[in-house]
Amino acid sequence: MPHTPDTSDAPEDDDGLERVRAPQPVYYAEQALLGALLLEPRRLADTGTLTAGHFYNHSHAALFTAIRTLPAPEPADHAKDTAWLTKVLEHARPKARGLSASYLHGLIQFCPQAKHAAAYARMIRADHARRTLRLHAERLAHTAADTTGPNPTAATLIQADALGRVLDDLAGQFAPHPGSLPRTPPITAVARHGSEEDLDEERCLLATATAYPAEVQQMRWLAAEDFIWPLHAKLWQCVTTLVHRGDMVDPVTVLGEAQLRGLITDALTARDLMALVSTPAGSPEYWGENVLRRALLARAHTVATRITAYTDDLANTPHQLVTGSRRALADLNALRTRWHHATSPVPATRPARARATAAPRAGPPPTTAPPAARLSR
Incomplete structure (x- = not known):
């Protein structure tokens, strides 16, 4: 079925014509899941803790919200008419005006197996974890590099704490497995430069x-x-x-x-x-x-770059991302401990x-x- 990938950052050929960037794997997982739910609404029970916020595509998130909000039809009635599909479209279209009836029917045709809805949902959650981790790593890098604020060190450590909480949350969502370390090649150390x-x-x-x-x-x-x-x-x-x-x-x-x-x-x-x-x-x-x-700000930036490299490698599982990122963050925390010793008040005793x-x-x-x-x- 036709899809509409994002081309806002698409690279150009030598002749200056813009090339359409291929969608990420999660795009097809979202299509397959929505097709399964539109075909068999009862499969919504197989999606577990999945929410609209896990979706990468905005229109897909709007459709998933509509599916979760509207009461599921009776299977026999759903097999005879498209009344429920029409209600889903009407509910989702205010938030995603590009949706059409043909797109919904295309999603149903695209779904390989409706009974695999749980697997599609896991793929969506895994990619959302990757994007979330990357976002927090980028925030850490940006904060560490911005020395214009009143207290860059405190701001950087706040971002590091936020990243640590994300890792703790993700660790509870994805089961561990053998081969827990990322397979991403180590990034080349960047020499520090001073003024x-x-x-x-x-x-x-x-x-x-x-x-x-x-x-x-x-x-x-x-x-x-x-x-x-x-x-x-x-x-x-x-x-x-x-x-x-x-x-x-x-x-x-x-x-x-x-x-x-x-x-x-x-x-x-x-x-x-x-x-x-x-x-x-x-x-x-x-x-x-x-x-x-x-040194602390430089280490924070290096750690953030390392975690970003892990998230850019699609071969890493969520568990590998969590394990590798925690090890990277431990490097920062070791320096943070020394910073605490340096700046803590002398005990009154x-x-x-x-x-x-x-x-x-x-x-x-x-x-x-x-x-x-x-x-x-």
């Missing part, structure tokens, strides 16, 4: 951490992987290694640790490294929270550590970074 301000803040952290190692002892919530620039991550490891070993920390001892790790090269001279860790400004915790905040307020921008080192720091980006 000049991000560069300055990471440099400020390294310098203040070198100047105030006692505060670094309390900053186990910050990891080398949170830094944008690999050189800065390695230097942070140098500082924290000295601190946790109980060694003396100053620019020279950091230089010595960096030398042992093979960081001193023609590209990064001893003079460059000394300059990098010798101009403190503000508090290590202040700069550390900024670094961690950016312990004396609060002195925490300096960040100095004005006149305090940080010059905006022109040492040559080696620039090369490390």
